[in-house]
Amino acid sequence: MFADDTSALCSGNTIAVARVRAQLAATSLVRWARRNKMEVAGEKTQLLVLSQNPRDAADCHIRVAGQLVEGGAELKLLGVTLDRTLGFGAHCRSLRRRVRPRTAQLRRLTGRSWGLKEQQLRTVANGYVRGALEHAAAAWLPATSKTNVELLDREMRAAARVVTGCIRSAPHHGVMAEAGILPVSARRPALAARMLAKAAALPPEDPLHQLAMDDPPRRLKLITGWREVGRTVLRELRVELPFKPLLPKRPPPWTPSGPITFNVGIGALPAGAANPTKREAALQHLGSLTQCAIWA
Numbered sequence: 616m617f618a619d620d621t622s623a624l625c626s627g628n629t630i631a632v633a634r635v636r637a638q639l640a641a642t643s644l645v646r647w648a649r650r651n652k653m654e655v656a657g658e659k660t661q662l663l664v665l666s667q668n669p670r671d672a673a674d675c676h677i678r679v680a681g682q683l684v685e686g687g688a689e690l691k692l693l694g695v696t697l698d699r700t701l702g703f704g705a706h707c708r709s710l711r712r713r714v715r716p717r718t719a720q721l722r723r724l725t726g727r728s729w730g731l732k733e734q735q736l737r738t739v740a741n742g743y744v745r746g747a748l749e750h751a752a753a754a755w756l757p758a759t760s761k762t763n764v765e766l767l768d769r770e771m772r773a774a775a776r777v778v779t780g781c782i783r784s785a786p787h788h789g790v791m792a793e794a795g796i797l798p799v800s801a802r803r804p805a806l807a808a809r810m811l812a813k814a815a816a817l818p819p820e821d822p823l824h825q826l827a828m829d830d831p832p833r834r835l836k837l838i839t840g841w842r843e844v845g846r847t848v849l850r851e852l853r854v855e856l857p858f859k860p861l862l863p864k865r866p867p868p869w870t871p872s873g874p875i876t877f878n879v880g881i882g883a884l885p886a887g888a889a890n891p892t893k894r895e896a897a898l899q900h901l902g903s904l905t906q907c908a909i910w911a
C-alpha cells in the first residue's frame with residue numbers, strides 16, 4: 616500500500632520542544648504504518664522549520680524509519696513550495712519557470728493566417744497560463760508579499776501581450792484591460808474572500824469552518840492569510856458572516872439505507888398527444904415531487 620503526502624505540523628514555545636514533538640509524531644506514524652502493513656519512506660521525508668529566526672533552522676533533524684532527516688530551506692507539499700518564513704517567494708519563482716514555456720507555446724498559436732482568434736487565445740491563457748499560476752492559490756496567495764505577487768503579474772502581462780498583440784512598451788493596465796484578463800494582484804483578494812465564504816458555510820464541526828471563525832492574536836503585522844484578507848474584502852463589501860450553510864453532510868456510501876425507487880411515469884396520455892400537452896403533463900408531474908436541492 617502507498618500513502619502519499621502525509622504531513623504533520625508540530626509547534627512549541629521553543630525550537631527544542633517543537634523538535635521533540637516532531638520526533639514523537641514521526642515515531643508514532645512509523646509504528647502505525649507498520650501495524651497496517653505499510654512502510655514509511657524515510658529517505659523521501661522532508662523537514663522544514665517555520666521560524667523568523669534563521670538560527671532555529673540550524674542543526675535541526677529527526678529520525679524517520681531509521682533515516683536521518685535534516686531540516687531544509689524549502690519543502691514541497693501538494694504542489695506548493697513552502698519556505699521557512701512562509702513568504703512563498705521560492706514558490707513564485709518556481710511558478711515563473713513553469714509558466715514561461717506555456718506563454719511561449721501560447722505565442723506559437725498566433726499565426727496571422729491560421730492562428731487562434733483573440734477570444735480563443737484569452738480562453739487558452741486563462742486556462743493554461745493562469746491555471747498553473749493559481750494552483751491552490753486561495754491558500755498561499757493572500758500570504759504572499761506584493762513583491763512576489765508582482766513576479767506573477769509579469770507573467771500574466773506577458774500572456775496578455777500575446778492575446779492582444781500589444782508591444783512590450785504598452786501601458787500595463789491598458790494591456791490587461793484590452794486582453795480582458797485580471798491581474799494576479801486583483802485575483803488575490805477575490806480568492807481569499809471566496810475561500811473564507813466557503814469555509815464559513817461548512818458545518819460548525821468542520822475543522823476548516825473552525826479555522827475560518829477563529830480569531831487568534833497576530834504575531835506579525837506584515838504576514839496575512841486568506842482569513843484576514845477575506846475578512847477585509849467582505850467588510851469593504853458590507854457582507855456579514857456567516858453565510859447560508861451548505862447542504863447537510865451526506866452519510867458515507869457504506870451506510871445501509873432503505874430501498875430507493877424513482878417513479879418517472881407521468882400517467883396515461885391521449886393517443887397522438889401534441890408536444891405542448893406532453894410538456895404540461897411532465898411539468899405537473901415534476902411539481903408533485905418533493906422539492907429538494909441537488910448539488911453536483
